[in-house]
Amino acid sequence: MKPAPFAYKKARTLDEAMALLGGQPDARLLAGGQSLIAGLNMRLSAPSLLIDINGIAGLDGIALKDGKVEIAALTRYAAAERSDIIAKHAPLIARALPHIGHVAIRNRGTLGGSLAYADPAAELPACLLALDGEVEATGPKGKRSIKAVDFFKGLFETALRPDEILTALRLPAAGKDSRVGFAELARRHGDYAMVGLAASARAAGKGLADVRLAYFGVGATAVRAKKAEAALEKSDVEAAVAALDLDPPDDVQATGATKKHLAGVLLRRVAQQLMEAA
Amino acid sequence: MSDTQIDIALTVNGEPVSERVDARKTLVDFLRDDLGLTGSHIGCEQGFCGACTVRVDGEIVRGCLMLAAQCDGATVETIEGLSDSGEIADLQKAFAERNALQCGYCTPGMITAAQDLLQRGGVPSRDEIREHLSGNYCRCTGYHAIVDAVEAVAEARAGGRK
Numbered sequence: 001m002k003p004a005p006f007a008y009k010k011a012r013t014l015d016e017a018m019a020l021l022g023g024q025p026d027a028r029l030l031a032g033g034q035s036l037i038a039g040l041n042m043r044l045s046a047p048s049l050l051i052d053i054n055g056i057a058g059l060d061g062i063a064l065k066d067g068k069v070e071i072a073a074l075t076r077y078a079a080a081e082r083s084d085i086i087a088k089h090a091p092l093i094a095r096a097l098p099h100i101g102h103v104a105i106r107n108r109g110t111l112g113g114s115l116a117y118a119d120p121a122a123e124l125p126a127c128l129l130a131l132d133g134e135v136e137a138t139g140p141k142g143k144r145s146i147k148a149v150d151f152f153k154g155l156f157e158t159a160l161r162p163d164e165i166l167t168a169l170r171l172p173a174a175g176k177d178s179r180v181g182f183a184e185l186a187r188r189h190g191d192y193a194m195v196g197l198a199a200s201a202r203a204a205g206k207g208l209a210d211v212r213l214a215y216f217g218v219g220a221t222a223v224r225a226k227k228a229e230a231a232l233e234k235s236d237v238e239a240a241v242a243a244l245d246l247d248p249p250d251d252v253q254a255t256g257a258t259k260k261h262l263a264g265v266l267l268r269r270v271a272q273q274l275m276e277a278a
Numbered sequence: 279m280s281d282t283q284i285d286i287a288l289t290v291n292g293e294p295v296s297e298r299v300d301a302r303k304t305l306v307d308f309l310r311d312d313l314g315l316t317g318s319h320i321g322c323e324q325g326f327c328g329a330c331t332v333r334v335d336g337e338i339v340r341g342c343l344m345l346a347a348q349c350d351g352a353t354v355e356t357i358e359g360l361s362d363s364g365e366i367a368d369l370q371k372a373f374a375e376r377n378a379l380q381c382g383y384c385t386p387g388m389i390t391a392a393q394d395l396l397q398r399g400g401v402p403s404r405d406e407i408r409e410h411l412s413g414n415y416c417r418c419t420g421y422h423a424i425v426d427a428v429e430a431v432a433e434a435r436a437g438g439r440k
Contacts, residue, residue: 001323007281008301008347030348037304037343038324049281050301052348078337102413103394105325107337108344189412191326 003040010052014059014165018140020051022163029053029165031074031113034105059167060110064089068170073112077101080111089173092131092180092200096123099182102190115151116166118158118221119192123184125152126198126222130180130214133171139164152221177203181273183266184217187253193217194253197266201274207235208274213267218248218259228267237271284347290315291359299346306330306341308349309356317357317386321415328414331387332356338394357386366393368434372427380418388414392428401432 008030011017021027027049030036039045053059053074060074062083069090071080080086081097100123101109114124115135128135128148135146137160151159160166174180184196196216201208211229216222223246231240241264248259287296290313297312304323309315309332321327323342330341333355360366369389372378379385388411395402395410402410407428408421416424 002304002307003302005282005300005302008284008345009281010347010350030345033345033348034325034340034343037345040302041304041323041342050345054348098409101325102328103410104328104331104338104340104391104413105343108339189409 001041001043003037004043004046006040006047007049008052009049010055012055014056014138014167017051017053017056017165018138018163020049021165022140024049025162027051029116031116032076032109033113034101034109035113035117035119053165062086064173067173069093069173070168070170071111073116073165073167073169074110075112077106077109077111078103081106090131090171091174091178092127092182092198093124093171095180095182096127096198099123099184099186099190099193099196105190111169112166115169116158116160118152118156120155120220120222121192121196121217123182123193123196123198123216126196126214126216127182128169128171129222129224130198130200130212131171132200132212133169135166136168136170137161137164138167143167145170155220179203179208179274179276181270183269183273185262185266192253195248195259195262195266197263197270198222199270199274201232208233211274213270215246215263215266217253218246218263225263225267232271232274237268240271241267284350286347286350288349288351289353291355291362297346301345301347303346304342305332305334305339305344305346305349305354308346309341309354312346315356315358317361319383319386321383326415327384328387328391329384331390331414333360333390333394338391357390360390360393366390368431369393369396369427372431373424376423376427376430378419378423378427384414384416384418388416388424392424392431396428396432396435401429401436404429407432 028047030050030052061072179201181199184193186193198214201211211232213225214222227243227245228240231243248256250256319329321329325340325343332341
């Protein structure tokens with residue numbers, strides 16, 4: 001199908017984008033467009049105005065600042081894949097990136113766009129949750145930080161206000177004792193996962209502490225499996241699988257029961273990764 | 279110019295193009311309908327199938343997931359351009375020789391994606407070839423012959439060494 005008609009404006013500055021956004025309640029920001037334009041083509045949404053933010057200078061780039069990895073919103077997946085900072089200091093993102101879409105998608109798709117779109121089956125929101133990261137929202141009154149746990153509100157719904165723009169994401173830089181794991185099951189590599197799991201932990205002696213398991217594709221948002229986290233901190237993988245407190249609904253890809261089973265399969269794989277030295 | 283009609287100037291297959299386009303027109307529709315470059319195919323229009331794969335500023339993209347309006351100032355290359363320049367002549371020959379196409383619908387996107395991989399140099403493994411082409415559906419061949427063709431070209435370009 002073809003999109004319903006809309007107007008298009010290319011914003012040159014963040015201020016210009018915010019002014020346009022404030023002036024038209026049903027406007028949408030166009031970043032990488034790899035989810036948005038697909039949705040427009042299917043007429044799942046029909047905004048009156050698209051505000052293209054791709055020409056705004058300074059809205060992309062990856063930096064290490066005060067023990068955090070800061071990724072500007074327009075940074076494309078392909079650029080993140082080539083980044084030494086990501087490889088060294090954000091190993092969970094590095095592990096997740098090859099699973100996000102395909103090469104042609106990763107050349108356009110942006111990290112900020114994925115978070116703002118908040119697809120429940122997307123990899124990046126789960127990574128942000130697993131790492132206890134935060135997003136930076138910029139609005140007419142300035143910038144504010146929103147923790148991942150407070151940011152994802154529901155299906156395609158975030159804590160961003162209508163006049164705010166997601167301008168960056170920040171993750172704690174990995175330390176020597178950081179452990180991460182990532183796995184997903186998709187019918188075809190690069191497709192949205194039936195179920196996926198992003199995880200982080202800290203090595204503590206022979207075991208793990210501060211385990212964070214963030215599942216995606218199992219509900220309206222990425223969710224943590226806290227009972228399984230507690231079991232994994234006692235180094236008992238099978239108890240963690242048994243304790244998985246997930247109740248995924250059926251969807252077009254699989255039944256809830258299948259997803260729940262696959263969540264256990266992924267947990268065994270990811271637990272293995274967490275226990276390996278980084 | 280209203281905001282629903284956008285003037286764009288870009289380079290397509292080495293030639294300058296200036297057109298006024300609907301804001302909602304995708305790049306692949308622009309290439310096919312306005313420029314008559316029908317080698318870029320439309321399959322799913324939601325980014326799954328890869329039939330519309332083209333190069334924008336040197337990188338492969340989905341022609342259905344970019345707007346023509348976004349391509350102002352861009353350099354776009356389609357299968358017609360890649361074919362005319364001779365850049366993919368060996369891939370085309372290998373696809374034909376190894377029956378790496380049957381209906382041919384996916385072939386322009388498949389070859390554009392394969393060339394993107396081979397341009398990086400070296401001889402990719404079969405797994406790497408499959409991974410790179412994972413975003414391009416083929417409903418005829420079962421992919422095996424496509425991987426064979428891409429691998430053969432990679433080896434030939436590297437001078438026959440494995």
